[in-house]
Amino acid sequence: MPRDTIVLLGVNHKTTPLEIREKMALSGGYEEPLQALGAIRGLKEYYLLSTCNRVEVIYTTASPEETRRDVLEFLFGRAVPAADLERYVYHFEDEEAVEHLFMVASSLDSMIVGEAQILGQLKEAYRYASGQKTSGLILNKLLHKSFFVAKRVRTETRIGASAVSISYAAVELARKIFGRLDDKSVMLIGAGEMAELAAEHLVGQGVAGVVVANRTLERAVKLARRFNGRAVSLDEVVEQLEQVDIIISSTGATGTILSKKDVRPVMRERRNSPLFFIDIAVPRDLDQDINDLDNVYLYDIDDLQNVVEMNKSERDREAVKAERIVHEETLKFGSWLDNMEVTPTIVELRRQGEEICRVEIEKTLARLSDLSPKQQRSIEKMASAIVSRMLHNPMQYLKDGNGNSKCVNRQERINTVRELFRLDNGNSDRSGNDA
Amino acid sequence: MSYLLFQVSLVVYFIAMSVYVVFFVSQNNRLRPIARRVFLAAAVLHTLNIAARYFEAGHTPITSQHETVSFFAWAIAWGYLSFRWRYTVKNFGTFASILTVILMCIAALASREMLPLVPALQSWWLPFHASVSIVADGFLALACIGGIMYLLQEREIKQKRFGIFYSRLPSLEALDKLNHHCLTVGFPLLTLGIISGSVWAKQAWGAYWHWDPKETWSLITWFLYAALVHLRFTVGWRGRPAAIMTIIAFAAVLFTLWGVNYLLGGIHTYAT
Numbered sequence: 001m002p003r004d005t006i007v008l009l010g011v012n013h014k015t016t017p018l019e020i021r022e023k024m025a026l027s028g029g030y031e032e033p034l035q036a037l038g039a040i041r042g043l044k045e046y047y048l049l050s051t052c053n054r055v056e057v058i059y060t061t062a063s064p065e066e067t068r069r070d071v072l073e074f075l076f077g078r079a080v081p082a083a084d085l086e087r088y089v090y091h092f093e094d095e096e097a098v099e100h101l102f103m104v105a106s107s108l109d110s111m112i113v114g115e116a117q118i119l120g121q122l123k124e125a126y127r128y129a130s131g132q133k134t135s136g137l138i139l140n141k142l143l144h145k146s147f148f149v150a151k152r153v154r155t156e157t158r159i160g161a162s163a164v165s166i167s168y169a170a171v172e173l174a175r176k177i178f179g180r181l182d183d184k185s186v187m188l189i190g191a192g193e194m195a196e197l198a199a200e201h202l203v204g205q206g207v208a209g210v211v212v213a214n215r216t217l218e219r220a221v222k223l224a225r226r227f228n229g230r231a232v233s234l235d236e237v238v239e240q241l242e243q244v245d246i247i248i249s250s251t252g253a254t255g256t257i258l259s260k261k262d263v264r265p266v267m268r269e270r271r272n273s274p275l276f277f278i279d280i281a282v283p284r285d286l287d288q289d290i291n292d293l294d295n296v297y298l299y300d301i302d303d304l305q306n307v308v309e310m311n312k313s314e315r316d317r318e319a320v321k322a323e324r325i326v327h328e329e330t331l332k333f334g335s336w337l338d339n340m341e342v343t344p345t346i347v348e349l350r351r352q353g354e355e356i357c358r359v360e361i362e363k364t365l366a367r368l369s370d371l372s373p374k375q376q377r378s379i380e381k382m383a384s385a386i387v388s389r390m391l392h393n394p395m396q397y398l399k400d401g402n403g404n405s406k407c408v409n410r411q412e413r414i415n416t417v418r419e420l421f422r423l424d425n426g427n428s429d430r431s432g433n434d435a
Numbered sequence: 436m437s438y439l440l441f442q443v444s445l446v447v448y449f450i451a452m453s454v455y456v457v458f459f460v461s462q463n464n465r466l467r468p469i470a471r472r473v474f475l476a477a478a479v480l481h482t483l484n485i486a487a488r489y490f491e492a493g494h495t496p497i498t499s500q501h502e503t504v505s506f507f508a509w510a511i512a513w514g515y516l517s518f519r520w521r522y523t524v525k526n527f528g529t530f531a532s533i534l535t536v537i538l539m540c541i542a543a544l545a546s547r548e549m550l551p552l553v554p555a556l557q558s559w560w561l562p563f564h565a566s567v568s569i570v571a572d573g574f575l576a577l578a579c580i581g582g583i584m585y586l587l588q589e590r591e592i593k594q595k596r597f598g599i600f601y602s603r604l605p606s607l608e609a610l611d612k613l614n615h616h617c618l619t620v621g622f623p624l625l626t627l628g629i630i631s632g633s634v635w636a637k638q639a640w641g642a643y644w645h646w647d648p649k650e651t652w653s654l655i656t657w658f659l660y661a662a663l664v665h666l667r668f669t670v671g672w673r674g675r676p677a678a679i680m681t682i683i684a685f686a687a688v689l690f691t692l693w694g695v696n697y698l699l700g701g702i703h704t705y706a707t
Contacts, residue, residue, distance in 0.1 A: 155464070176592060179606035271671025274607065291593065295674040303595045310597060 003341040004044055005064045006138065008097035009071060009089055010056030013111050016088040024055045024076055030128035036074060038134060042067040045136040047129035047143065049104075051121045053111050058101065060138050064093060094337075098142065099330040105146035106153035108322055112168065114159040114315060119150045138340070142333065149329045156325060157318040167198040169307040170278050170299070171205050174246055177276050177297060185209030187244040189237055190251030191223045194280050198248050203227055211244055213237050215251070241266045241275065248278045249285040259287040263296060278304070338410060342398045345414050348423050349394065353387040394421070437491050438547060440484035441505065445539045447477035448512075452532040459529040459603060467528075471519065474532055478512040485509060492549045497565035498556060501545040503692070506566070508538035510573025514617075518577070524613050525605040530580045560635035568628030568653075572688050574621030575660070579685035581613040582678035589675055611673050614681055618667070622660050629653055648699035652691040659684040 011024060030048055037046050037057070046059035057075060061067045072085055080088060092100050103109045107118050126143045129135040135143065153159060171181075178184055186202050188195045191214045199210060210229030213236065214220035220231035232240055234257075241247070241263065251257060263275070277298040279286040284300055291298040361383050365376060394417055418424050451474035458466040485506065488496040496502040515531040518524070552561075588604040591597050604610070632650070633643045644650060663680045666672035 158462070173592070176588070176601070176606050177608065179608035179612075268670075272673050273671065274674065294676060297592060299595065306595065307597070 003337065004060040004062050004138070006058065006060050006094050006097045006142070006337075007064050007068065007071075008056060008058045008092040008100055009068065009075070010049075010054060011076070011088050011090070012054035012056075012109065014109075015090055020080060020088060021053070021055070024050075024080075030125060031132070033075075034128060034132050034134055037071070040067060040070045040074065043071070045134065045139040047126060047135050047139055049122060049125040051118065054104070054109075056104070058097060058139065058142075060136075095330060095334050098333050099326060101142065101146050102149045102326040102329055103323075105150040106322055106326060107150070107159070108153075108319060108326065112165060113319060116154075119147065122150075123147065138337070141336065145329065145333055149326060152329070153322045153325050157321045159315060159318040159322050166194070166280070166301070166304045166308060167201040169304045169311070170198050170248070171201050173297075173299060173304075173307070174202065174276055175205075177274055178245065181208075182206040183208055184245040185211065185243065186246040186248065187211040187213060187237070187240055188223070189213045189234070189247060189249040189257065189285065190215075190253075190281065191219050192250040192280075195248045195250040196223065198278065198280070199227060202246065207246070209244075211240055213240065238262050238266065242269045245274070246276045246278065248280065250279075250281045251285050252281070253285055254283060256287045257285045258290065260289040260293065263290050263293060267293060267295065280304070339399070341410060342414060345398060345417060345423065346395060349391060349398075349417065349421060352421060352423065353391050354384075357383045357387045437484050437487035440480055440487055441543070441547075444477050444480035444484055445536075445543060447473060447480055448508075448532065448536050448539055451477050452529075452536045455526075455529040455532045459526055462603065470528060470532075474512070474528065475516060478509070478516060481505075481509050481512065488549075494552050494557075495562035495565060497561070497569060498552065499546065499548070499550060501542050501547050503565075503569065504538050504542040504545065506569050507572060507576075507692070508535045508542065510570045511535050511538065511576050514570070514573045514577050514620075518613070518616065524581075524609055526603050527580070527584070527605075527613065530584060531577065534576060534580060555639045558635060558639065560631060560638070564628060564631040564635050567624055567631060571621050571624030571628050572692065574617045574624065575685055575688050578614050578617035578621055578681050581610055581617060582681035582685075585610040585614065585678040586675065586682075589678070607674070611677070614677065615667065615673075618660065618664055618681070622664050625653075625657060625660060629657055649691060649695045652687065652695050652699075656684060656687040656691050659687055 011021060013021070016024075030050070033048055033050075034046070037043060037048065037059075042061050042063050044060045044062070046057065049056045049058075055075065057071060059067070059071065068091070072089060073082075076085060076089060090100075100109070105119060105122055107114050107116065110118055122143070126135070129143075130140065174181060174184075181202065184207055186199060186207050186209070188199055188210070191212055203210065210224065210227035211232060212220040212224040212227075212229060213232045213234050214223070215234055217231060217233060220233075224231040234251075237258065249257070258277075267275070272295050274295045274297065277286055277290060277296070279298065279300040282301060286298060286300075288298065288300075290296055361380055364379065365371070368379075371379070398413055398417055451470055454466055454470035454473060457463075458470055485496060488502070497506050511531060512535050515528065515535075519528065584604055585607065587600045588607055588610060591601045592607070632653075636645060636650075637643045659680070663672070663677065663684060667677065
């Protein structure tokens, strides 16, 4: 009676292009797909995770080969022709599946390594699975363990501490300058894609207002609407400096559009509250001398790139540590699983022993009727002591197979013990064995 | 008894500082609450030390060099804790505990003799004037620490070269706010200290103001802080210039506290 296999099937940003991921993402929540998965024969426990960067399903089954086809067909069949599935979908079993899940939970498999969002998404996905009771003993343990691993990685390494994309670096710098961002506002000069991305991050971090200044007002209005902000023309930029705190500039202009002497008088109007300029245009939009003003900080694309590089090297060092933790925890989980495998046998063995003990004691005590209660207890004690000492060595043999049985694999050891004690035939009716 | 308490509190301060420094370097978050508790314990012991000395000497123990510096350290420790209680400034404790330990060491080196009070000091004004002035100095010291932290952080952000401080110090905004808070507590206390001193001078020496070097220097200090507070409130002066000014003004505080006694003398010098 071998243990069920843990199977993980999925696609992520590394294996699959965005067009295909888009088609796979489950937009309608988890309830329906989980129910549909339940209809597939052979799945015992299952759980489903869907984020914008990945779709993964984990399940336990006694017949991995057959179920795999059905699950693939169900999850990805609509989006991908069967021939391409092998190319996009990764497939892990047991230890590898566990390790992969731990990597995902600790954000080591994320597009932006170290970002914290994934853990929340994982927990939500698990909440649905446990709510619908599709996860059982093994998956519950596995997912709780993955949360634990993620927490360990977060506290023991500094993997989440550094910003490794330009827009993240900009947000991090803004935090170091302003502390709180929720009472600050940002102005985009030029409505390029990079500026949009950076603004998106800033808004995600709670920036209060967005102003968009662009050459063509139409585009400005469109972008402003997206962020619930307002649009202004390029001529109003200097005036706007009095009200905004972070400026992201990305126009296609050939010359500079703001110089030190434009900014200096603004600082007086602002009562010196800090200004943070981010110039991601090439060629640059902003005069470098602006950085010399007190309480004004100017970063261009190269400066930000340096921050990113610095953080990347730190993150890579931390990732090594984090992977060590994941590996360690995978091994621990593996040994828990292995013990799971022998547990039913141990339970049956013990039950058989107790049964024999009980029957023999009854027989004996029926004949020795003139014993005092104390003597009766002594006999009971002796009988159960004999049984447990007899069973001690077989149990040890099952559990860790130390000594000379080390080379015998676990399944064989289980078979040996079951055969020796006739666990699978003689008294199967009583032990509820399903083999 | 009071000396034993002093030594114990010095040792405990030192342990707290060590934990804070290890926390600063390793950024291991588990150490932070430990450091804080140890520091709090040290501050409590220090309070007991000062109380014990009060009973042993029979007067407020802020007359000799040892007592003054020890009280100064005490004011910084509790000033820090009072801020810590209201809001957190990352790694402020590291700097505050280092300064506290330095001052405690200076106090330990000074003579601990308990001198009888000269007649001029035998007044109820002594505890009030001296303690208010030194508690003011404590807050101004914290403002100075905030200024130093601001400059360290500002330099790394401005020059775009990120060293050990960038990730360890809080945001510029938080440091500037710290500076602001310390000043708004320290400056009124400083003012109160000078006024109470002046009233006491009228009682003891017959005139409100003597232009004794200590008085002159505390007036200079007061003007520096007054200018700083004024600029902050009216034109929104802040950031680097404000931080530099805070440090310069605190240098004036230190000179008033020590430099005057050694270099200029005057009637304010009672014991060294």
